[in-house]
Amino acid sequence: MKRMAVMTSGGDAPGMNAAIRAVVRTAIEHNVEVFGIRQAYTGLLNGDFEQLTSAEVSGILQRGGTILQTARCEEFRTELGQKKGLRRLNEKGIEALIVIGGNGSLTGALKLHELGVPVIGIPGSIDNDIYGTDMSIGVDSTLNIILDALDRLRDTATSHQRAFLIETMGRNCGYLALMSAILGGAEIVVTPERPKTVEEVANALEDAYLRGKSHAIAVIAEGSPVKTIEFVDYLNNQKAVGFEVRLTILGHIQRGGSPSAFDRLLATRMGVHAVNMLLAGESGMMTAMQGRKIEALTLEEAVSQLRPMNEAYFDMQRFLSR
Numbered sequence: 001m002k003r004m005a006v007m008t009s010g011g012d013a014p015g016m017n018a019a020i021r022a023v024v025r026t027a028i029e030h031n032v033e034v035f036g037i038r039q040a041y042t043g044l045l046n047g048d049f050e051q052l053t054s055a056e057v058s059g060i061l062q063r064g065g066t067i068l069q070t071a072r073c074e075e076f077r078t079e080l081g082q083k084k085g086l087r088r089l090n091e092k093g094i095e096a097l098i099v100i101g102g103n104g105s106l107t108g109a110l111k112l113h114e115l116g117v118p119v120i121g122i123p124g125s126i127d128n129d130i131y132g133t134d135m136s137i138g139v140d141s142t143l144n145i146i147l148d149a150l151d152r153l154r155d156t157a158t159s160h161q162r163a164f165l166i167e168t169m170g171r172n173c174g175y176l177a178l179m180s181a182i183l184g185g186a187e188i189v190v191t192p193e194r195p196k197t198v199e200e201v202a203n204a205l206e207d208a209y210l211r212g213k214s215h216a217i218a219v220i221a222e223g224s225p226v227k228t229i230e231f232v233d234y235l236n237n238q239k240a241v242g243f244e245v246r247l248t249i250l251g252h253i254q255r256g257g258s259p260s261a262f263d264r265l266l267a268t269r270m271g272v273h274a275v276n277m278l279l280a281g282e283s284g285m286m287t288a289m290q291g292r293k294i295e296a297l298t299l300e301e302a303v304s305q306l307r308p309m310n311e312a313y314f315d316m317q318r319f320l321s322r
């Protein structure tokens with residue numbers, strides 16, 4: 001193999017740059033040229049490629065976001081779009097591709113594999129909803145950002161004897177909300193997997209008040225069926241729980257900033273592994289962290305379902321918050 005390409009796609013995640021760097025330098029070590037595709041599948045369809053030398057990935061290991069940028073591309077969802085993508089790769093003499101991204105991006109990668117392009121996916125998404133891997137790139141950094149925010153909010157909540165509703169990201173998955181609720185000592189957590197009614201949340205906050213707590217925190221995943229604003233409305237207009245109530249939506253702050261040591265290591269290991277798999281002639285696979293090892297499963301299996309939540313954590317959150 002003489003030439004491969006790499007792209008980052010879907011929501012950016014801290015550690016994507018560390019993965020790009022590992023891909024580029026591992027390939028160069030094996031005398032393979034690497035092209036970066038800018039803006040994901042949009043850039044693929046536009047032929048927006050640039051060669052990445054070792055110098056070009058210098059100084060990016062610790063940077064958040066992605067130097068290749070990312071995008072969401074509707075055209076690539078169509079068969080015609082996918083064939084155009086294959087044509088662009090052929091025009092540039094690119095023999096293999098590494099896609100770093102979430103479920104949607106990895107589904108796109110599977111389509112290219114089915115068209116005959118050697119492809120390896122790397123799971124990169126803050127949501128930790130990708131099946132088959134214990135952790136995706138970006139999750140640990142995001143959890144640390146959420147915990148930092150939660151700790152700060154608890155300080156001010158305690159000082160004023162207030163309850164805070166804190167909304168985390170997680171489009172279809174409550175992993176970030178649940179883990180930050182456990183690790184940040186929240187009173188209650190609301191997720192798409194275990195939704196809660198406005199009454200249940202109000203009761204949990206009131207219970208904390210009646211037991212003499214100086215603050216109460218509810219963490220709500222953005223993808224929950226009852227929207228955060230409905231909880232706020234209910235608490236402000238229909239049920240007094242003792243505490244004054246405030247709302248903080250953490251939003252895209254959760255996706256920015258320097259990757260944690262864990263994410264740098266995960267991204268580096270997966271980047272090296274992905275190139276080695278391509279060099280060994282493998283395709284249609286996704287790198288995965290299973291236990292302490294970097295393994296692989298088929299892209300087909302990886303995108304076939306969302307990563308299930310560990311049910312034991314829900315129970316742990318409930319009794320540890322008492």
Ligand code: ADP
Pocket residue numbers: 009010011041071072073074076077078101102103104105106107108109111125
């Ligand atoms: P993520 O990768 O973070 O889950 P998206 O679901 O938005 O993000 O997907 C990112 C991009 O992947 C989409 O904009 C699209 O270009 C591509 N994609 C998603 N689903 C498919 C699909 N079924 N077939 C082909 N490409 C897809």
Ligand code: F6P
Pocket residue numbers: 011102125126127169170171222255
């Ligand atoms: O999938 C990652 C994610 O950050 C989700 O948690 C969130 O719902 C979504 O992306 C936000 O997407 P956008 O950047 O398009 O607002």
